Amino acid sequence: MKAIIEQLTQAFGPSGYETEVTALIREMIKDQADEIRTDVLGNLIAVKNGSPDGKKIMFAAHTDEIGIVITYIDDKGFLRFSNVGGVGIATLVGSRVRFANGTIGVIYQEGKTQWKELTLDKLYIDIGATSREEALQKVRVGEFGIFHRDFADLGGRLVSKAMDDRIGCAVLVEALKRISNPKNTLYFVFTTQEEVGLRGARTAAFGIEPDLGVALDVTLTGDTPEAFPKAVELGKGAAIKVKDSSLIAHPRVKDLMVELCETKGIPYQMEVLARGGTDAGAIHVSKEGVPSGTISIPSRYVHSPSEMVDLGDVQACVDLVLAIAQADLEGVI
Amino acid sequence: MLLARLTQANGAPGQENEVRDLIRAEVEAHAHVVKTDALGNLLAIKNPDAPGPKVMLAAHMDEVALMIVGIDGDGYLKFRPIGGVDPRVLVAKTVVVGSKKTPGVIGSKPIHLQRPEERENAFTVRELLIDIGAKSKEEAEKLVQLGEIAYFTTEYEEVANGKVKAKALDDRVGCALAIRLLQEEVSFPLIAAFTVQEEVGLRGAGVAAYQVEPDLALILEGTTASDVPGTDEHRQATALGQGPAITVMDRTVITNPELVQELFALAAEKGIKVQVRRSTAGGTDAGRIQLSGTGVKVATIAVPCRYIHSPASIMCKDDFEGAYQLVKHYLARLEERAGLS
Numbered sequence: 228m229k230a231i232i233e234q235l236t237q238a239f240g241p242s243g244y245e246t247e248v249t250a251l252i253r254e255m256i257k258d259q260a261d262e263i264r265t266d267v268l269g270n271l272i273a274v275k276n277g278s279p280d281g282k283k284i285m286f287a288a289h290t291d292e293i294g295i296v297i298t299y300i301d302d303k304g305f306l307r308f309s310n311v312g313g314v315g316i317a318t319l320v321g322s323r324v325r326f327a328n329g330t331i332g333v334i335y336q337e338g339k340t341q342w343k344e345l346t347l348d349k350l351y352i353d354i355g356a357t358s359r360e361e362a363l364q365k366v367r368v369g370e371f372g373i374f375h376r377d378f379a380d381l382g383g384r385l386v387s388k389a390m391d392d393r394i395g396c397a398v399l400v401e402a403l404k405r406i407s408n409p410k411n412t413l414y415f416v417f418t419t420q421e422e423v424g425l426r427g428a429r430t431a432a433f434g435i436e437p438d439l440g441v442a443l444d445v446t447l448t449g450d451t452p453e454a455f456p457k458a459v460e461l462g463k464g465a466a467i468k469v470k471d472s473s474l475i476a477h478p479r480v481k482d483l484m485v486e487l488c489e490t491k492g493i494p495y496q497m498e499v500l501a502r503g504g505t506d507a508g509a510i511h512v513s514k515e516g517v518p519s520g521t522i523s524i525p526s527r528y529v530h531s532p533s534e535m536v537d538l539g540d541v542q543a544c545v546d547l548v549l550a551i552a553q554a555d556l557e558g559v560i
Numbered sequence: 561m562l563l564a565r566l567t568q569a570n571g572a573p574g575q576e577n578e579v580r581d582l583i584r585a586e587v588e589a590h591a592h593v594v595k596t597d598a599l600g601n602l603l604a605i606k607n608p609d610a611p612g613p614k615v616m617l618a619a620h621m622d623e624v625a626l627m628i629v630g631i632d633g634d635g636y637l638k639f640r641p642i643g644g645v646d647p648r649v650l651v652a653k654t655v656v657v658g659s660k661k662t663p664g665v666i667g668s669k670p671i672h673l674q675r676p677e678e679r680e681n682a683f684t685v686r687e688l689l690i691d692i693g694a695k696s697k698e699e700a701e702k703l704v705q706l707g708e709i710a711y712f713t714t715e716y717e718e719v720a721n722g723k724v725k726a727k728a729l730d731d732r733v734g735c736a737l738a739i740r741l742l743q744e745e746v747s748f749p750l751i752a753a754f755t756v757q758e759e760v761g762l763r764g765a766g767v768a769a770y771q772v773e774p775d776l777a778l779i780l781e782g783t784t785a786s787d788v789p790g791t792d793e794h795r796q797a798t799a800l801g802q803g804p805a806i807t808v809m810d811r812t813v814i815t816n817p818e819l820v821q822e823l824f825a826l827a828a829e830k831g832i833k834v835q836v837r838r839s840t841a842g843g844t845d846a847g848r849i850q851l852s853g854t855g856v857k858v859a860t861i862a863v864p865c866r867y868i869h870s871p872a873s874i875m876c877k878d879d880f881e882g883a884y885q886l887v888k889h890y891l892a893r894l895e896e897r898a899g900l901s
Binding site: 309 | 851
């Protein structure tokens with residue numbers, strides 16, 4: 228599974244420009260799904276048919292990652308940019324960006340700017356061009372880029388850019404590989420534009436009309452030095468969402484997840500996220516409403532280029548997805 | 561002239577009647593169906609039953625304005641902006657208030673009476689008032705009701721260098737474009753949606769798109785131009801005279817990459833000057849339309865306007881014409897394709 232995670236995290240997919248990621252996933256799952264399609268927003272939807280008495284479950288993991296968009300190129304070939312999704316300014320100075328054609332750039336701050344005064348428009352990107360004309364050979368205004376950072380296997384733990392949410396994609400890819408004859412009909416949806424407002428999941432859910440919605444996404448942990456108190460730790464299992472700013476998990480969906488973990492011996496922990504949201508926030512208010520919950524993969528350093536997850540937690544999330552796929556949902560939803 | 565009449569009509573969010581009536585009269589001859597929905601969106605539909613693609617043009621009818629929220633004992637009116645208005649642009653502007661079209665002036669404490677610290681800071685909305693000349697609450701109440709709207713009184717005028725000065729160019733430029741474009745001869749369904757309540761949260765557009773169910777939508781807008789002295793070039797969202805601005809991303813939308821590429825290629829092919837909108841701030845109806853139903857391909861094409869959301873904006877007629885030509889050619893391209901399929 229590490230190889231899949233490395234491939235997925237290293238792919239290029241800022242919000243709105245996720246086709247490299249969705250093409251990669253399509254290739255990975257093409258023999259496992261009964262049907263694969265994409266919709267107008269670019270969501271990749273893979274269907275695995277269940278038994279006639281099963282329900283329709285939408286699992287969602289987002290393919291997009293945070294990034295930047297070029298807003299201006301000056302005479303000397305330096306780029307100015309704006310953020311795509313929630314970008315923490317402290318992670319930027321000295322880091323690198325990559326564009327779709329492989330062009331690499333260094334982010335740095337204007338010389339006279341003090342740290343405390345740092346805002347996005349005091350930063351620039353240097354792609355090694357010596358003039359506007361040379362820069363225009365490689366990039367253009369309006370082009371999207373991502374934060375460039377290698378995958379590293381630390382043993383039990385893995386670190387990379389874009390773990391948010393390629394690790395969720397990896398969980399679904401792995402689950403799809405391991406599943407056969409599910410009770411419920413499963414829609415594995417690899418969504419777009421989550422980081423800019425849960426946009427892809429919204430139109431996907433409208434088309435699918437699921438009976439149950441489950442998002443797979445990373446969550447923050449409270450287990451690092453002087454961390455904001457939060458009862459989620461790396462290595463303590465799948466995190467079952469109680470609430471975040473986009474969703475109050477449906478009580479019966481949340482309880483079902485707990486019950487399945489208990490009976491199947493899957494390590495789990497409960498998660499309350501003060502700020503942030505997932506695709507379940509868009510799914511649960513689709514049409515007349517969809518009972519929904521979220522399985523969170525604990526992750527440190529979320530929205531930095533070095534997001535860290537624990538492989539044991541990832542396995543637990545796969546097991547929980549498989550358990551839900553086979554669960555009898557009569558009376559639950 | 562159409563744009564003059566459109567900008568001088570008044571239409572606060574939720575009170576777009578005057579603008580809607582004007583537009584309805586303009587589009588009736590060019591649409592098979594014209595209807596107003598529950599929120600007040602005006603939908604002008606050409607070829608409703610023809611085979612697709614179903615193309616939607618969207619422009620919002622509402623403009624930023626001021627709502628009367630109080631009348632004090634001396635007959636002065638208190639107000640609050642509807643939509644985003646910087647209070648610093650309001651002092652000493654003339655307005656017309658309510659159904660009786662009562663003229664007034666936005667007043668403030670004169671500079672010689674201000675305390676030193678007051679001179680250091682701009683007035684907030686709470687410190688401003690509208691003076692309609694009334695000398696008591698009772699007298700003011702005969703002229704103005706609470707909840708009525710005060711509009712800016714700027715006249716449409718052509719100024720030097722092919723530029724235009726007017727109020728409400730955001731988004732009467734879009735309305736004017738959609739009215740003209742609806743006159744194009746096409747065989748596919750073409751829907752001009754004149755939306756309501758954009759300035760208070762893109763409220764009409766989603767409802768309009770839900771009814772229309774378009775395959776593709778072009779959002780026609782007026783957008784901020786910041787090519788004024790004292791602004792670093794890299795902070796200028798758009799500049800006048802560089803052609804219509806095409807959005808790649810703003811707060812509400814990432815536009816469809818293929819559609820945007822196609823528009824740039826078409827502009828190059830036809831020799832139409834265009835610019836990328838170089839800011840990700842702000843939002844348009846595109847955000848709601850894109851997420852309607854199972855999703856809609858969208859692009860936003862905007863005429864740059866200086867001093868937007870103020871009593872008077874300035875735009876360049878060539879940019880307006882460029883926007884018209886670009887969309888006209890795009891509709892022709894769709895027509896060619898429809899003919900081939």
